[in-house]
Amino acid sequence: MKILVACEESQAVTIELRKLGHEAYSCDIEPCSGGHPEWHIQQDVIPILKEKWDMIVAFPPCTYLTNAGARHLWKNHQLNLERYQKGLEAKEFFMMFYNADCERIGVENPTPSRIYELPEKTQVIQPYQFGHPYTKRTQLWLKGLPNLIPTNEVEPERTQCPSGSYSHKHGEKHRGMFTTDRAKNRSKTFPGIAKAKAMAEQWAGKAK
């Protein structure tokens, strides 16, 4: 299949899809960090959404949409209109993927603030269901794709919050995965979720 993985600089899902034989492309305004510039379209994703894709997987920015970000929305019981406007723009961007003209669509984001009235999610997943001992509540909005089935349930040891705060049950010893360039690293897809056993294999399968 010809697959667009939108807003993905890590190429985590793209690489797994390529391993399965698909013609997958990551697209991000940032250069790719996954080591395969030949599969990376570095530009604004909006114009290429109009192309014919068999499947679109999207990881749109969540900064202004999440519950965590929403705490900045209200100051002294007054709505921060500038912040609210940015949230509305983020919603519009999100909806471009959700409403794309494509048979198979998967959009990923943390829990959004209710004020933005995003469509109802299809599924909630956690990294600890896919072999990573972290909690990070992640929602999926799916069209023409099945819910992901957990591949490797492990005991969660630590929280990775979209707001950037960390909750360590076990202190410093579990630090390390996201200690540098934190905002960017926090938003990267967990390899176990991207991997052959999850998004790539369960949604795309082996190319025919």
Ligand SMILES: C[S@@+](CC[C@H](N)C(=O)[O-])C[C@H]1O[C@@H](n2cnc3c(N)ncnc32)[C@H](O)[C@@H]1O
């Ligand atoms: C929440 S991060 C997702 C990261 C992704 N999970 C990964 O593993 O690379 C959102 C990404 O959207 C990208 N982005 C924002 N606006 C974009 C646009 N108009 N076109 C393409 N990419 C965009 C950002 O550069 C950022 O890398």
